[in-house]
Amino acid sequence: MSPQSVAEPIPLPLSQVLWETVIPAGTHWSGVLRRGLALRLVDSEGGANLSAVFYRREDPLERYNMADTLKAQHTAHLTRGCVLYSDMGRVMASITHDTLGWHDPVGGVGDAKLFERRYGKTTYQAQRNDMIRNGRDSLVLELAKHGLGARDLVANVNFFSKVAYGEDGSLAWVPGHSRAGASVDLRFEMNTLAAFSTAPHPLDANPAYEPKPVTLIAYRAYAGDARVPDDDACRSACPENTRGFINTDRLFA
Template identity: 75%
Template sequence: MSTQSPVDLAPIPQVLWETVIPAGTHWSGVLRRGIALRIVDLEGGANLAALFYRHDDLLERYNMADTLKAQHTAHLTRGHALYSDMGRVMASITADTLGWHDPLGGVGDAALFARQYGVRRYQDERNAMVRNGRDSLLLELAKHGLGTRDLVANINFFSKLASDEEGALTFVPHHSPAGAAFDLRFEMNTLAAFSSAPHPFDPSSAYEPKPVKLIAYRAYATDAAVPADDPCRAACPENERGFVNTDRLFV
C-alpha cells in the first residue's frame, strides 16, 4: 500500500497530561479509546521500544506480522494501523513528521548491552547505569501482572533499519532529528509499555539514550467511531475490516 508523506503536526486542541520518559528509562500506562499521544524526540537520535496490550483482556496484544502483511509494508508511518492478534486495530498513526519507524529490529537484552556498552550498575553509577530495553519493558509489564511469556515483537519508534538486496538489515544513524514527532491514536483501551533504551542494531559503543516526551489529548469521544473516510481506516480494505472488528467491542 502507499503511505502518506511526512507532514507538520496540527496544534493539539487541549492537553490532558504530559510526561517525559528520561533517557534510558521506561514508562507504562493505560490509554483509553479515543485518546491520542503526541510522541516527541526531544534531542534527536531517540529510540522508543513499544509494546501494546488490550487493557480489557491482556491476552490480546499487538501483532507485528499481521500489522505488516495486512498493510503490505515493512515500516510504519502516517496512515498505518497497529493490529492485535485478534484482527482488531489497537492504534493508528495519524500524523508523522519523520516518515519511518522500525517494526522489525526487536529489543536489546542484558547480554547484548553488556558486550556493547560494558557493565554499569546502579550501585556504582546511579542514574548513569546502563538499562537494556528488554528488562525495562519487563519491569513495566510486571506492574500489570505480565511477564516474560507476554513479550512479543515490539515497535522501535524513531528508528530506521535499511535493507540491502539480500535482506540484511542495517541501522541508519541520525535518522530522527530533534523535534521529530508523531501522533498515535488509540482505538481501544490499551496498555502501553515503553523503553527509551538504544536500538539493538545501533552500532555505537557509546551508551547515549535520549529522552522522549508524551503529550496526551482526546482525538474523539469514547462512544464514537472513526469515520469511514479517516486516512488510516480508508488506507486499505484490511484496515476497514480491522476498524469494524474494533468498533464491535464498543457497540
C-alpha cells in the same frame, strides 16, 4: 498499501492537552491509554529510540501483532496512515501524523547480553541512576507493574528509528534519522496498555551508551463511544484496515 507522506504536526491547543510527561534517557514508562485518546511522541533532543509494546487493557492476552500489522498493510515500516493490529484482527492504534516517515517494526529490542557486550557492565549499586538499562529488561519491568511478565513480551515497535533492508534480507542501522522535535501521533482505538523504553536500538552502531529522552503528550482525539468515520485516512487506507476497524467497532458496540 502506500503509506502517506510525512506532515508537520498539528498544533495542540492547551485546552486539548490532558497531560504531558517525559521519559528520561535510558528509562521506561507504562500506562493505560483509553479509546479515543491520542498520544504525541516527541523526540526531545534528536536521535531517540522509543521501543513500545501494546496490550488490550481488559484482556492482555490480546496484544500487538507485528506480523499481521505488516502483511495486512503490505509494508515493512510504519508511518502516517498505518495502524497497529492486535492478534485478534482489531486495530489497537492508528498513526495519524508523522514528521519522519519511517518507524522500525522489525529490529526488536536489545537485551542484557547485547548491551553488556556493546557498552560494558554496570550495576545500580555502583552507578545508581547512571547504570546502563537495556530495552528488554525495561519493558519487562513495566509489564510487571500490570501483572504481566517476560513470557508476555511480544515483538515491539521502535519509534524514531530506521533500518535499511539488504537484498539478502540483512538489516542495517540508518544513523541520524530522527531530529530534535520529530513527532508521531498515535490515536488509540481500544483501551490499551502501553509500555515504553528509551534504551538505544539494538542495531545502533554508536559504541557509546547515549540514549535520548522522549516526551509524551496526551490529548483527546474523539469521544470513546464514537466511531472513526469511513473516510478517516487510517481507516480507508486499504480494505484490510477497513475490516480491522469494523472488528474493533463491534467490540465497543
